Amino acid sequence: MTSDAPRAEAGFAPASASWPIRLDGVSVTYPNGTAALRDVSLAIEPGEMVSVVGLSGSGKSTLIRTINGLVPVTSGSVQVGPHAVSGLGGRRLRELRGRVGMIFQGFNLAERVDVYRNTLVGRFARAGALRTLLGISSAEDREIALRALDAVGMLDKVWTRAGSLSGGQKQRVAIARALSQDPRVMLADEPVASLDPPTAHAVMAELVALGAERGLTVLVNLHLMDLARDYTTRMIGLRAGELVYDGPAADATDADFEEIYGRRIRPEDRLGATA
Known part of the structure; x- marks a missing residue:
């Protein structure tokens, strides 16, 4: 049995299925009239964090x-895996x-709905319009949703109403929902941003572990x-819509961050406390 077999049995794609991302101008x-991005070009390889x-x-x-x-996009092009995003619409965009x-x-969870049904929503992202409208799930859909919850340590909360969860638990359910799509890219x-420091560190560590396990291409704002330094391998810095840094995250100096921020570093620019 190959190393990809457990993922295939769980309903997840092997690492080799992850997609590259290209932005060109x-x-x-x-x-x-707000110029949000200005002539940004990037090449992100499959499996990068x-x-x-x-x-x-x-x-x-x-x-x-x-x-x-x-x-x-107003100008330029975006390519994600086999898709030229700028030209997509309708079924291809879905x-x-x-x-x-x-x-x-x-989080974007349905607060009055249980954890299981919130996670199952991720399967409908790939379902036909009728199945999505009627909320019909297959046995495979249900198995994948449960395995996604297990992957983020939330299986014991499967029938808990989402609104009663802590912030960290809600974000883990949101991660499970995204995982249940069997994604090629995770954004x-x-x-x-809305979590306390120990929980923030725990969630970031979860994203890193899941990305590595599945070989996912992950972009996190x-x-x-x-x-950025502790949990990602590459850092892209944006300032006023322009690319001002692109390199190893661990090598980014305080001066690099000041260039990105356009000002001196402040205490609130660091999370601080560890898990």
């Missing part, structure tokens, strides 16, 4: 939303989003310098 200008660092308004969220087509997991700062938009 990408600019985004919103209808109000990448942080996108910058202050609020730097273009971090816009950048990762161009990857799953939530934000259309197919892309079904393979790109997304984790949000605010996380400030996933620990952060504004805290110690999290």
Whole structure:
């Protein structure tokens, strides 16, 4: 049996199925005239663990939303695996989003619904319109959702209402929901911004472990310098929509962060406490 067999049995794709990401001269200008990205070019290889660092308004969220087509580019091109994102629509766009997991700062869970059904939503990202509308799941869908919850240590909360969970538990359910898509790429938009320091460290460690286990291409938006250094291998720095740093996260100096932030480092730029 090969090393990929356990993942295949669990319903997850082998590491070799992860996708690269290419941005070529990408600019985004919103209808109000705000230039969110300015001529950004990047090449991210399958399985990379990448942080996108910058202050609020730097273009971090816009950048990762161009990857799953939530934000259309004004100019340039985005390629994710076999998909030229800029030209997608309808069924093809749904197919892309079904393979790109997304984790949000605010969890985006149905608070009155149990953990199991929240996680199962990830399977509907790849289902047909009728199945999604009717909420019909297959035995395989249910098995994959349960295995995703087990992977993040939340199987014992499977029938717990999401609204009764702690912040860290909610984010783990959100990660399980994204994992249940069997993603080729995982995007996380400030996933620990609303968590206390020990929980933030624990969630970041979970993302690293899951990404390594499945060989996932992971992009995580952060504004805290110690999290970027400690948990990601590559760091992309954005300032006012422009790429100002791209290199090993561990090698980023305080001066590099000051260039990204456009100001001197402040205490709030570090999370500080460890798990």
